[in-house]
């Protein structure tokens with residue numbers, strides 16, 4: 044029987060009401076008396092030497108208040124990478140400075156080299172046009188292979204375009220090589236994980252405010268993690284003490300990774316606010332978003348799978364070039380390494396894994412984590428090469444996977460790529476997938492398609508990912524410069540309602556509804572009396588924010604710990620009120636009672652007592668009822684899944700249509716199944732988008748050809764089917780208090796290889812010997828592959 | 833500057849605008865009706881959809897002056913008179929047809945226009961009609977489902993939770 048409140052209930056979202064009535068408050072909706080506008084001058088060339096910038100004509104234009112160039116920030120710090128990666132030879136990665144505004148050189152189209160502050164946006168725009176910048180265009184470095192061979196550099200001072208050359212697990216390298224050399228069969232696949240633009244529908248926006256009376260700054264910004272932004276601005280970029288800087292991320296219109304990072308525009312509006320004593324606002328237009336938001340993926344990979352005669356996996360060897368763009372964005376070095384290489388054992392008992400990743404600077408926008416961040420790249424490589432191997436050795440692709448799955452009695456399982464999986468049951472997921480996807484009915488559907496002249500394909504995939512990022516000790520050893528715990532404060536107000544301050548930020552995930560379900564369940568009170576406070580560093584203890592499907596697993600665990608502390612203290616107060624011992628107090632349905640008696644007090648009475656502490660054991664406990672907890676996870680969590688896709692391919696045109704898409708996921712325990720299903724839907728939409736339509740294209744001069752919705756194809760409603768989503772086969776995470784694993788990225792991780800595998804199956808069923816097509820599988824690519832086969 | 837007068841959500845409003853002022857800017861900046869969103873600069877995303885004289889239009893693609901004398905409705909004017917959600921809004925909440933909420937006003941306004949012309953649209957008709965509305969969060973499943981539900985169709989057979 045589904046529950047109607049608390050943990051497990053498909054509670055509809057309370058935040059929806061403001062969004063549905065136009066009362067959400069996104070950053071650009073904030074309008075302040077006397078605010079002025081910032082507009083950036085951005086490079087139109089991919090690589091150029093800044094010879095001079097003459098701002099005198101612009102400065103004289105109407106309404107112009109100030110103009111900034113890179114010179115103004117020469118003395119402040121750079122925006123750092125959050126993760127230090129060492130190369131195989133032990134040398135640290137190259138980490139060139141990423142300045143607030145380009146200084147000396149511009150390094151990608153869209154790189155900002157000046158900013159105009161004016162009374163209105165239009166005046167600032169007009170003045171930007173009047174800036175005379177003498178920028179000598181240099182040859183652009185775009186293609187990764189060329190970049191590694193080039194004798195000119197994105198960053199001259201480091202003398203190479205290679206950021207690092209990383210090996211994982213380096214000690215396994217020789218053994219992996221050996222296993223591949225001696226194997227009965229080796230399947231090799233070269234593939235491209237296409238570059239994507241995250242495209243949150245709300246463009247980035249930042250508003251800087253400075254109070255000269257108190258020397259305090261306020262930054263309103265479109266961020267997934269306001270505390271991290273504050274930390275970066277304070278400790279690295281501008282040196283504003285954290286106690287003088289408040290960062291507020293109000294309603295945020297989607298992130299998908301792109302709003303994790305600190306961007307130079309945030310520092311600029313703060314500096315300008317101080318200089319002018321005015322509130323300064325900048326809102327990106329969509330073109331700027333395409334040019335400057337951190338992009339995703341962009342790996343070029345060769346993967347090999349060694350098998351024995353029975354089809355047992357012996358080794359995976361991967362060589363990847365990962366584009367990091369022109370500057371290192373905050374998570375850019377972790378994404379292709381520890382979020383990718385460590386997943387390269389997949390769901391399998393393979394004994395050997397070796398991954399080599401060369402990160403490459405190019406004259407393109409920075410590349411960083413985008414929904415899935417490294418795990419989609421890992422899953423795509425693995426699940427494509429496994430599919431290809433199955434065809435080569437003549438085994439059913441599901442059977443080949445099952446043969447190599449980690450089995451339920453093997454947990455905790457130490458994977459060959461260095462992780463310890465805590466729980467799972469991949470066969471059970473595959474069983475469930477075959478059932479809900481109606482695999483048995485496929486042949487009949489294939490016949491129907493054939494009758495229409497269409498080729499139907501069935502593609503499968505099994506994935507595992509690592510979420511709940513991450514144990515601070517572990518990531519510290521691996522090079523992270525931050526800890527990855529989270530924090531929560533539970534404040535019981537005197538009248539018995541609650542404010543829960545959380546470090547996670549909600550920008551579509553439904554925290555305002557879901558976190559109260561947890562607290563309400565624990566306290567036995569109505570979740571409607573509990574409100575979540577998020578997104579404001581002045582109100583929240585601390586937090587590392589929302590990404591890596593971590594909000595519930597990490598911040599939710601902090602909420603649980605803080606609520607446990609509340610219960611402990613409340614029991615003490617209740618014991619005093621009931622003249623009993625703490626140990627005899629029980630909490631049920633919001634009532635504290637003495638075990639075995641009818642003596643009780645309600646949660647509300649205890650709350651009131653805490654704040655009106657007459658006749659209160661002040662010698663034992665303090666008044667008030669508010670507790671904070673920081674939670675540092677013991678391990679990653681490991682969601683896994685079995686996906687399948689059925690496509691129809693039109694052999695005349697190469698057009699692919701996704702007819703059925705099934706996602707069966709193990710997310711552990713589920714707090715709100717409606718929200719979880721929605722998260723999977725969104726991921727599937729993005730994953731199918733990557734597989735079929737989305738692509739980011741730079742020409743050889745480094746011009747971004749896909750810089751608007753006219754040229755970058757976003758998946759639309761009529762590109763996508765209704766999905767079949769199932770998370771009934773969850774195995775609870777063994778090491779966090781809620782037993783949850785994280786569901787935000789799964790759909791985007793699991794779906795791309797599923798779609799590609801389905802298209803290959805369709806083409807092969809039509810007698811075409813096509814073994815691989817790079818994403819996006821546009822009609823043109825599919826048609827060409829068929830006609831060249 | 834030229835004076836414009838129009839009816840917005842049933843109230844007569846006026847303001848002074850430049851020739852190049854977009855209807856979306858007039859609504860957001862002058863009238864402070866910030867429920868109408870701006871998601872692109874090429875009239876492709878649909879976050880800015882409002883109704884002008886009963887027709888769905890992208891308010892980023894129309895000058896405020898062109899709406900002089902018109903009857904304009906925005907997301908802020910959609911709820912029932914008592915403030916409760918209207919049928920379409922309620923269906924979006926019931927069926928989780930929104931996540932970050934940024935595309936939502938445009939989706940609701942487009943859905944309202946669709947249902948006015950086609951009270952019982954099929955799944956395919958809805959998907960086709962939403963060609964001009966981009967959502968990055970939901971994968972569209974629950975949006976399509978919500979619109980079908982709002983039109984009184986039984987959606988219980990559509991895979992969901």
Ligand code: FES
Nearest residue numbers: 871876877878892
């Ligand atoms: S803002 Fe009007 S269509 Fe995008």
Ligand code: FES
Nearest residue numbers: 931932935967969
């Ligand atoms: S709900 Fe976020 S873009 Fe649609």
